[in-house]
Amino acid sequence: MSDDQRLTIALSKGRIFEQTLPLLEAAGLQAAEDPETSRKLILDTNDPRVKLVIIRASDVPTYVQYGAADLGVAGKDVLLEHGGEGLYEPLDLRIACCRLMVAGRPDTALVPPPARGRLRIATKYVRGAERHFAAKGQQVEIIKLYGSMELAPLVGLADLIVDLVESGNTLKANGLVPIEHISDISSRLIVNKASWKMKHARVRALVESLQEAVEAQAAAGR
Numbered sequence: 239m240s241d242d243q244r245l246t247i248a249l250s251k252g253r254i255f256e257q258t259l260p261l262l263e264a265a266g267l268q269a270a271e272d273p274e275t276s277r278k279l280i281l282d283t284n285d286p287r288v289k290l291v292i293i294r295a296s297d298v299p300t301y302v303q304y305g306a307a308d309l310g311v312a313g314k315d316v317l318l319e320h321g322g323e324g325l326y327e328p329l330d331l332r333i334a335c336c337r338l339m340v341a342g343r344p345d346t347a348l349v350p351p352p353a354r355g356r357l358r359i360a361t362k363y364v365r366g367a368e369r370h371f372a373a374k375g376q377q378v379e380i381i382k383l384y385g386s387m388e389l390a391p392l393v394g395l396a397d398l399i400v401d402l403v404e405s406g407n408t409l410k411a412n413g414l415v416p417i418e419h420i421s422d423i424s425s426r427l428i429v430n431k432a433s434w435k436m437k438h439a440r441v442r443a444l445v446e447s448l449q450e451a452v453e454a455q456a457a458a459g460r
């Protein structure tokens with residue numbers, strides 16, 4: 239099999255894998271194993287020319303940027319943080335939908351406490367947060383975290399957080415409220431720029447099949 243016939247698709251475990259699977263299946267691709275039960279990082283599919291690599295959600299753009307995977311599925315939040323270098327983003331898969339928001343305790347003022355010059359914002363989404371507050375002309379101090387952002391305002395680490403919100407249950411369970419909407423988030427199909435050129439027919443055919451699958455899913459109201 240020549241190299242231009244092979245495709246590697248990068249996916250993360252959990253909601254992205256679960257929600258991409260039906261789209262891949264509609265495009266004729268089935269994973270040979272379930273990453274939730276298998277410890278394998280490279281999975282075969284029913285098509286010997288197509289492999290899936292299973293990596294952390296925030297690593298997907300990096301694997302695709304460097305051509306270690308030809309294609310991938312990544313949240314817009316992750317792509318905003320990565321910057322999108324070396325990637326095309328041809329398709330909104332309309333899965334893993336949520337919102338990037340500023341949130342905090344219900345009594346939080348949107349001005350810094352008197353003892354400090356700047357509001358402290360805890361987040362995993364440093365670029366998104368910086369851009370949001372810069373657009374409002376507000377200088378803030380960003381504290382980078384890797385998870386459980388909701389804890390930060392409760393223990394005095396930060397005044398506010400920037401995090402993803404879907405149902406709002408996580409905020410509510412921690413006594414926090416959404417304060418400002420930054421952007422709507424969904425997952426995107428991303429393609430390595432060199433693969434787009436060198437494997438154009440194969441990549442293009444897959445993008446078109448996935449686009450049809452996305453439209454069929456939307457028409458079915460899913």
Ligand SMILES: Nc1ncnc2c1ncn2[C@@H]1O[C@H](COP(=O)(O)OP(=O)(O)OP(=O)(O)O)[C@@H](O)[C@H]1O
Nearest residue numbers: 252253294295296313314315316334335336402404
């Ligand atoms: N509660 C949610 N509802 C819907 N979509 C979400 C939600 N949380 C995250 N997402 C979307 O799904 C993507 C993958 O989320 P997932 O929880 O699998 O990875 P992660 O834990 O954010 O990433 P990493 O493992 O790299 O830290 C996110 O990048 C985002 O686009």
Ligand SMILES: O=P(O)(O)OC[C@H]1O[C@H](OP(=O)(O)OP(=O)(O)O)[C@H](O)[C@@H]1O
Nearest residue numbers: 385386401402403404405406407408409
């Ligand atoms: O509004 P909700 O429906 O409660 O969803 C929001 C939560 O979902 C995400 O976390 P996730 O469950 O993915 O855990 P993680 O941050 O550990 O990946 C996000 O970081 C919030 O904590």
